[in-house]
Amino acid sequence: MNTDEANPVGSALTHQVDGISQIFVKDSVAQKMKHPSSLHYYNGFIKLGNKTENLESTVVTVLGFSTTEIGKIHYDNLANFDHPGIIEAFAYGVGTGKHSNNSFLAVTKFQTTFEGYLRRDGLAVDQQNRFTENFINLFRDVIVAMEELHSQGYYCPKLHGSHIAIISEGDSQRARLWRFGKIKGDTEAAISRSKALDWLRLGGLIVGVCLTPESNDLYLRITKNGLQGTNILKHYSLLTVREKFQNILCLQQYVSLNLKVPQTESRYLIASDLSLQTLEENLDRKHHWAILPFVNRTTEKGTIKTLRGFIYSLRTIIEHEVRYLTPELLKESDGIFKDLEHHMQQEWEPLYRTLQEIAVQLNLEY
Structure with a gap:
């Protein structure tokens, strides 16, 4: 990847502006998200506008992919949404030089993911082994975002903590989904099954967070009793x-x-x-x-x-x-x-x- 600011990694039109969007990567060495996230990223920025010599610059997180198509697929999916629980995508592009077989996606700046909240020794529980208010708020963001995806015919077939970005907004944090796809199948039964499996996957994410009767009951109600959507948020373990x-x-x-x-x-x-x-x-x-x-x-x-x-x-x-x-x-x-x-x-x-x-x-x- 060429890190010279005069040579962008790639460019593409965005849905936010008319004109040119160029992705610039500051360092060709991929960085690892803050522990314990497994996701790697690049520090970068994009320039938006229609005059290449005087473009407005925005700091972003750049995600890299192993083929030239994946970046555009994720960009197209994200471009269909304007929702607080779904990350904003600014541009996608194909790399240059030795990275010409890779694609890249520029999204809202973030440096950690939801993985850190899905560990038994992580950030999800307080000293009394209850879910923290911060975790409850982030989990609410995820659930509301998943309902929005479902309403538009999308789902999260490979849901993982690293697919949920944690965005800092002043003194607070928000969770935003960045990886999902179009539901496959056109029958009502197939669509309903895809949505139902999403909630089972979500239940699977939290099973190891803490070992209390409250959290275990939440897991069982999601995975065994069909608790779905915002009804999950009414469970007593997710009350402050x-x-x-x-x-x-x-x-x-x-x-x-x-x-x-x-x-x-x-x-x-x-x-x-x-x-x-x-x-x-x-x-x-x-x-x-x-x-x-x-x-x-x-x-x-x-x-x-x-x-x-x-x-x-x-x-x-x-x-x-x-x-x-x-x-x-x-x-x-x-x-x-x-x-x-x-x-x-x-x-x-x-x-x-x-x-x-x-x-x-x-x-x-x-």
């Missing part, structure tokens, strides 16, 4: 701590407004039988729960030991979080800082998780 707390507050309000009259029940609650459909019949069944060690027991006085009372107690603890989370409680233990949601989840699983699911299904707003 704030969203989980808001769910409990909304659920308690829903119960107090719509299921007002407590019933006298002699039976005990069986947590595994609880669901949205059985909420009302289980609400006043007896239920005894362990009080978190740092919760003042006087706040529990007068609380009826039923599921209704348990939901009310959760609301009380969340609303008065500052009272309970003392500096002593929050101090580091074995290198881990534990928060209120961590204690609630550890102490009251699986009932706490089931209540989250019910709140999501009710589509309650805080």
Whole structure:
């Protein structure tokens, strides 16, 4: 590849401007994305305009391919989309000199991929082994982008973490797909199958991220129960701590407004039988729960030991979080800082998780 700025690697018209687009590579040695991404790239820039002697310059990431056709294929695919979850392609070209058998694609600048979020020791989980808010936002970007692809007849037949670019935007990050193709087959069954396989591949990407009941349940629901599209984002493992707390507050309000009259029940609650459909019949069944060690027991006085009372107690603890989370409680233990949601989840699983699911299904707003 000729790295002399006077000799561009290749050129092509783009869909953004009328005129010439030229790709320039600063260094002919391919760079590796930040660990642990396996993707290689070139630092480069493109010049856009219709006067070659005075072109506007834009810094880009240049991806190289082993044949002269692949760059154009990816460019044509990307040119069909204007979506925040799909990377922008500026130009494609064929190399010069010893790279004349290679093609190149200039896209929005990025230096890492989603691979770093798909490792058990990676960036996807916090100290409590929950998905981080950043991971949840990036995963949301991927899901929304895949739905856009499907709506236009495209899919990701070889979905891999390196096919998802991580773009820095100020203090935040966004995930953008850059590699996908046109769905093959013209029957409704073939198209539906291609889309369904995409969601299975997505589930396969996250299986090794963390080993918790939450993440395992997400994986099983995607791969075994057909959870697809933006419905995936409603899974409790992809809710932030704030969203989980808001769910409990909304659920308690829903119960107090719509299921007002407590019933006298002699039976005990069986947590595994609880669901949205059985909420009302289980609400006043007896239920005894362990009080978190740092919760003042006087706040529990007068609380009826039923599921209704348990939901009310959760609301009380969340609303008065500052009272309970003392500096002593929050101090580091074995290198881990534990928060209120961590204690609630550890102490009251699986009932706490089931209540989250019910709140999501009710589509309650805080």
